[in-house]
Amino acid sequence: MLLAEKSTERDWKSIIAQLTAVIGKKGIIQRRDELITYECDGLTSYRQRPALVILPKTTEQVAAAVKICDENNVAWIARGAGTGLSGGALPVENCVLIVTALMNQILKVDLENQRVVVQPGVINNWVTQAVSGGGFYYAPDPSSQIICSIGGNIAENSGGVHCLKYGVTTNHVLGLKIVIPSGEIIDIGGEIAEMPGYDLTGLFVGSEGTLGIATEVTLKILKTPESICVLLADFESVEAAGSAVSGIISAGIIPAGIEMMDNFSINAVEDVVATKCYPRDAAAILLVEIDGSAVEVATNQASIAAICRENGARSIDIATEPEQRLRLWKGRKAAFAAMGKISPDYYVQDGVIPRTQLSYVLQEIARLGKKYGYYVANVFHAGDGNLHPLILYDNSKAGALEQVEALGGEILKLCVKVGGSISGEHGIGADKRCYMSEMFTETDLETMQWVRTVFNPKELANPGKILPTPRTCGESANSGHKFPSIEQY
Amino acid sequence: MLLAEKSTERDWKSIIAQLTAVIGKKGIIQRRDELITYECDGLTSYRQRPALVILPKTTEQVAAAVKICDENNVAWIARGAGTGLSGGALPVENCVLIVTALMNQILKVDLENQRVVVQPGVINNWVTQAVSGGGFYYAPDPSSQIICSIGGNIAENSGGVHCLKYGVTTNHVLGLKIVIPSGEIIDIGGEIAEMPGYDLTGLFVGSEGTLGIATEVTLKILKTPESICVLLADFESVEAAGSAVSGIISAGIIPAGIEMMDNFSINAVEDVVATKCYPRDAAAILLVEIDGSAVEVATNQASIAAICRENGARSIDIATEPEQRLRLWKGRKAAFAAMGKISPDYYVQDGVIPRTQLSYVLQEIARLGKKYGYYVANVFHAGDGNLHPLILYDNSKAGALEQVEALGGEILKLCVKVGGSISGEHGIGADKRCYMSEMFTETDLETMQWVRTVFNPKELANPGKILPTPRTCGESANSGHKFPSIEQY
Numbered sequence: 001m002l003l004a005e006k007s008t009e010r011d012w013k014s015i016i017a018q019l020t021a022v023i024g025k026k027g028i029i030q031r032r033d034e035l036i037t038y039e040c041d042g043l044t045s046y047r048q049r050p051a052l053v054i055l056p057k058t059t060e061q062v063a064a065a066v067k068i069c070d071e072n073n074v075a076w077i078a079r080g081a082g083t084g085l086s087g088g089a090l091p092v093e094n095c096v097l098i099v100t101a102l103m104n105q106i107l108k109v110d111l112e113n114q115r116v117v118v119q120p121g122v123i124n125n126w127v128t129q130a131v132s133g134g135g136f137y138y139a140p141d142p143s144s145q146i147i148c149s150i151g152g153n154i155a156e157n158s159g160g161v162h163c164l165k166y167g168v169t170t171n172h173v174l175g176l177k178i179v180i181p182s183g184e185i186i187d188i189g190g191e192i193a194e195m196p197g198y199d200l201t202g203l204f205v206g207s208e209g210t211l212g213i214a215t216e217v218t219l220k221i222l223k224t225p226e227s228i229c230v231l232l233a234d235f236e237s238v239e240a241a242g243s244a245v246s247g248i249i250s251a252g253i254i255p256a257g258i259e260m261m262d263n264f265s266i267n268a269v270e271d272v273v274a275t276k277c278y279p280r281d282a283a284a285i286l287l288v289e290i291d292g293s294a295v296e297v298a299t300n301q302a303s304i305a306a307i308c309r310e311n312g313a314r315s316i317d318i319a320t321e322p323e324q325r326l327r328l329w330k331g332r333k334a335a336f337a338a339m340g341k342i343s344p345d346y347y348v349q350d351g352v353i354p355r356t357q358l359s360y361v362l363q364e365i366a367r368l369g370k371k372y373g374y375y376v377a378n379v380f381h382a383g384d385g386n387l388h389p390l391i392l393y394d395n396s397k398a399g400a401l402e403q404v405e406a407l408g409g410e411i412l413k414l415c416v417k418v419g420g421s422i423s424g425e426h427g428i429g430a431d432k433r434c435y436m437s438e439m440f441t442e443t444d445l446e447t448m449q450w451v452r453t454v455f456n457p458k459e460l461a462n463p464g465k466i467l468p469t470p471r472t473c474g475e476s477a478n479s480g481h482k483f484p485s486i487e488q489y
Numbered sequence: 490m491l492l493a494e495k496s497t498e499r500d501w502k503s504i505i506a507q508l509t510a511v512i513g514k515k516g517i518i519q520r521r522d523e524l525i526t527y528e529c530d531g532l533t534s535y536r537q538r539p540a541l542v543i544l545p546k547t548t549e550q551v552a553a554a555v556k557i558c559d560e561n562n563v564a565w566i567a568r569g570a571g572t573g574l575s576g577g578a579l580p581v582e583n584c585v586l587i588v589t590a591l592m593n594q595i596l597k598v599d600l601e602n603q604r605v606v607v608q609p610g611v612i613n614n615w616v617t618q619a620v621s622g623g624g625f626y627y628a629p630d631p632s633s634q635i636i637c638s639i640g641g642n643i644a645e646n647s648g649g650v651h652c653l654k655y656g657v658t659t660n661h662v663l664g665l666k667i668v669i670p671s672g673e674i675i676d677i678g679g680e681i682a683e684m685p686g687y688d689l690t691g692l693f694v695g696s697e698g699t700l701g702i703a704t705e706v707t708l709k710i711l712k713t714p715e716s717i718c719v720l721l722a723d724f725e726s727v728e729a730a731g732s733a734v735s736g737i738i739s740a741g742i743i744p745a746g747i748e749m750m751d752n753f754s755i756n757a758v759e760d761v762v763a764t765k766c767y768p769r770d771a772a773a774i775l776l777v778e779i780d781g782s783a784v785e786v787a788t789n790q791a792s793i794a795a796i797c798r799e800n801g802a803r804s805i806d807i808a809t810e811p812e813q814r815l816r817l818w819k820g821r822k823a824a825f826a827a828m829g830k831i832s833p834d835y836y837v838q839d840g841v842i843p844r845t846q847l848s849y850v851l852q853e854i855a856r857l858g859k860k861y862g863y864y865v866a867n868v869f870h871a872g873d874g875n876l877h878p879l880i881l882y883d884n885s886k887a888g889a890l891e892q893v894e895a896l897g898g899e900i901l902k903l904c905v906k907v908g909g910s911i912s913g914e915h916g917i918g919a920d921k922r923c924y925m926s927e928m929f930t931e932t933d934l935e936t937m938q939w940v941r942t943v944f945n946p947k948e949l950a951n952p953g954k955i956l957p958t959p960r961t962c963g964e965s966a967n968s969g970h971k972f973p974s975i976e977q978y
């Protein structure tokens with residue numbers, strides 16, 4: 001309200017002049033046709049054109065730009081590579097989008113202390129490339145790792161195939177330089193894990209750009225394992241595959257990752273990329289990656305194969321050489337793209353359930369899919385119970401998106417009902433904030449809002465994301481946050 | 490100031506009556522002689538008698554008591570078992586001490602989902618005892634684990650010997666029910682790791698009772714490893730031992746823990762407990778614990794032994810049976826007690842350094858010890874660079890404590906200088922807040938203060954801890970926080 005009332009005070013001409021003085025003319029995008037790219041992130045079903053895009057290169061430029069936004073009551077949103085799936089980087093009307101694409105420098109590589117310092121626009125995979133020669137790698141590996149940025153990973157606390165063993169992004173961030181919405185620069189965390197005081201780094205990771213923008217990131221890197229092996233097992237029922245997953249974990253083995261694909265996904269993948277590795281008649285396959293010392297991998301591989309067989313696996317394929325491993329992974333890696341080929345559109349959900357509920361929840365998802373009349377494919381991180389139901393639909397059909405969102409919502413509520421969560425690794429963003437009250441009480445959410453207000457008192461940094469305002473679902477992802485129009489000047 | 494002005498409004502008679510109505514007469518300690526126990530925690534050099542001690546049993550009782558404190562502007566401090574080493578539970582004048590000793594129930598054991606729910610007064614070791622029959626254990630293991638409480642572990646984000654491989658307390662807490670200083674009850678985190686929204690659990694763990702008090706704790710438990718082995722290697726120089734530590738980590742092996750003891754500590758331990766395992770002429774010994782599958786342990790044991798030999802280890806002793814392992818650990822576990830026997834008093838420091846700086850820092854500590862004229866023994870978590878210099882002194886000598894604190898301060902500054910931290914696992918508490926500005930800028934500290942103010946706006950919950958107020962060292966641990974006297978009524 002306060003902001004809306006101030007609209008007449010806002011002078012875009014002057015704002016643009018100030019931003020140009022800081023960033024330079026080349027770092028500012030204002031043309032309508034060039035702004036189209038920035039209307040959405042990976043959640044393409046919501047779109048909103050920003051007023052401006054700026055492309056800073058340094059912390060100081062970001063700080064100065066944020067200060068200008070603060071002084072002029074302009075909303076701003078940080079955006080990395082724009083691959084996020086929950087609309088975390090969805091613009092609001094008349095906002096400034098701060099794109100980190102040109103903040104792409106690896107600032108320091110310190111192999112001895114197993115850490116690197118990077119700018120937020122550095123692509124996830126570049127970190128591993130920068131240190132692999134020295135025998136190290138960066139563990140969090142979202143499917144989009146060849147295109148997604150470290151800054152975006154931090155905003156959404158991204159996971160990946162290997163987070164079963166190695167944890168998600170927050171477990172790999174040592175320190176951050178951040179610009180808070182007042183335009184001040186602060187350092188949180190540090191170069192080592194044991195930092196005293198409040199764990200503001202942990203608070204910031206996963207805060208989806210609502211507490212500030214990271215401009216320098218200190219990441220932990222890990223020693224490349226001596227040996228890696230991938231095991232593919234196929235099952236005649238989803239229950240059998242689920243019970244093999246429980247069996248592996250109960251045996252005290254922690255593979256790097258355990259992925260599951262259901263029959264629908266297997267066939268979609270074979271139709272499109274023809275890996276010829278995945279049996280088309282399998283109800284489900286498991287892909288288990290094991291890493292560690294050669295002897296440890298060999299032992300775990302034998303134990304896992306035995307557990308799969310005990311649980312009814314029909315066949316087991318094992319790959320140790322890089323090329324063979326890639327062959328087994330190929331279908332899994334191509335799964336989302338395959339869905340895009342066999343269906344005009346798909347909607348990915350991201351819920352978490354306790355592993356023990358796997359087979360019940362998959363049955364319920366199938367039942368809900370039938371009820372709504374949509375195919376739901378399941379390709380997911382089975383080891384940590386992180387489901388990714390893919391709902392196939394055609395966005396050109398009137399009302400389809402609304403139905404699909406309703407189905408997705410029922411799936412999320414199901415996850416919560418069995419003791420799980422509405423997000424494993426994609427974040428809440430604009431997409432799922434209305435489900436937050438399924439998991440948290442009013443008081444819990446108010447506490448989160450308090451913390452947000454400390455950093456972001458005017459709600460200028462990524463307004464409306466994460467927390468449910470308005471509190472009910474069914475309203476537009478942008479509703480509740482109207483900023484005065486740039487057309488006014 | 491505001492509080493001091495309100496002193497005349499404070500009516501202790503009425504406060505006690507209200508607390509009695511909530512907790513019951515038996516749950517309140519008022520007698521001077523009984524209050525002596527509560528004048529300090531494990532940091533015995535600072536003492537302050539609280540006005541009252543209360544012993545609630547339920548979340549609701551804690552919430553009601555905190556509300557009474559809030560309404561009457563009375564400072565309150567949460568205390569677990571009182572084993573903390575940084576004065577985190579040190580009372581302030583005229584405060585209410587909320588002691589969790591009677592909140593000692595294990596509320597739920599869920600082996601299938603690998604979690605337990607406990608009250609905060611549960612002793613660390615009880616958690617493992619409750620689940621070991623099912624093949625599980627709770628990983629964080631501070632030296633005081635048979636007497637320290639889970640609530641205290643959460644407040645201080647405690648570590649232990651095994652945190653090299655398994656992380657500190659924050660990595661093992663899934664969810665918390667907390668009472669915030671307004672007296673409201675909120676739930677943060679949950680039953681699974683992947684909770685959306687801001688990571689308030691991470692923020693709360695390590696906040697030393699300044700954001701609220703945990704009344705229910707959901708902890709992760711881990712599968713008991715199939716095999717454990719302890720390796721003792723002795724070296725002719727600290728440098729050689731340090732370089733063996735680096736060699737092990739560089740080889741990509743992560744033992745459960747790597748402990749180092751220097752010559753002074755070895756002899757102190759042999760004098761007092763006569764383990765007969767530790768060579769008295771060694772400059773340093775390493776104790777390396779390896780866990781995992783039998784084959785993994787056997788392989789890693791061979792690699793670690795080889796690395797130690799390459800770095801000049803004179804002898805290597807290996808224990809796999811429980812009794813043998815205990816024999817090798819006995820001296821390390823008794824080290825602090827041994828110092829208490831050979832010296833009237835000792836002061837434990839807790840700093841962190843990058844592993845690569847180990848031998849330089851130990852040399853500097855020896856030099857500083859000589860400069861001040863005190864023996865400094867070193868018994869510490871070498872794997873993660875977490876030093877515990879033990880300064881031996883006699884508190885009955887005038888000025889000794891001040892000198893020892895000054896020496897301790899120089900050691901902490903040295904840790905910061907080489908890129909380390911002023912606390913690894915003991916917390917900041919009352920003891921080290923004046924060193925916070927060595928690590929953080931004014932803006933960084935202000936940001937922490939903002940976050941604190943959100944939860945604790947009147948500064949009634951554990952006033953004065955963690956953050957440097959007053960900003961300079963050398964003032965009393967309690968200074969800056971004067972509350973009106975209970976004697977006034």
